[in-house]
Amino acid sequence: MITRIFIMVSIFFVSPALGHDNVQNLAVKMRMQAMKEMAQNMKKLKGLSTGSIIFDKTKAYSIVVRIGELAEKTPALFQKEASDPESEAKPEIWLEYQDFSSKAENLKKIAFELSQKITNSEDAKSALRELGGGCKACHQVYKN
Template identity: 25%
Template sequence: MKRSTLPLILTLIALPAAAHEGVKDPQVLARMNVMETIGKQMGTLGGMAKGEVAFDADAAAAAKATLEKASAQVLPTFEPPATDPHSEAAPAIWEEWDGFTTQSVAMDAAIAALDTSSLETLRAGLGGIGQTCRTCHKAYRIKK
């Protein structure tokens, strides 16, 4: 992965914990928790890729496994068009459900393809996941 794109990827996926404060709709809270889990796991993997923490194949594999489970929950948690003033989900998600689904499936595939056995393969695979995050956030996320 190019070093210049990693900070952008990590910025796009990070969800501050404060965003959950005041959320009343349980479906929206569930979505936020799924996205927060994805962000945390990408942070773990990104930290290794950037050399901020030592590469650990076992920790990377565990992060990937958690990432796969969370990614599998994206469509089920977003399918109901629940709203909340604190939500960052754009109405385009439900207006363009097929496009959102395509992005979610692409993320699942990129995560499945991630090889966490070495630092080099981790770095090489994170770009594909980051691209799916960027594309989806650009089209389907409201920045608050």
């Protein structure tokens, strides 16, 4: 189950990051960089949850808080409609901006709540599932 969630998260976050060098629009590039950083943090959290990275409560806290911070910044990064051939953002983001922002706000809320509860690798697994669900809620609707 964790592997399947990680694969989904990786596809959602990592695939757009592969084309950063070709992105001409600065706003799009900034969005893609933020999503790439979020993916990197999800990967670290997966490592803590599976034992491939030795579990450290402080590290887990920092990772999940950073995911929350990036989620908090997401609406501002998408506030102005911007496009680029490398972007996978759907135009629906700007047609349904309030819903998009609400989903980012929900991810932020989940992350900040979870950051206080992670005390072991099992908690990290649960957090990975919940955060992955928050990411998926947005990407299902707003990402090509």
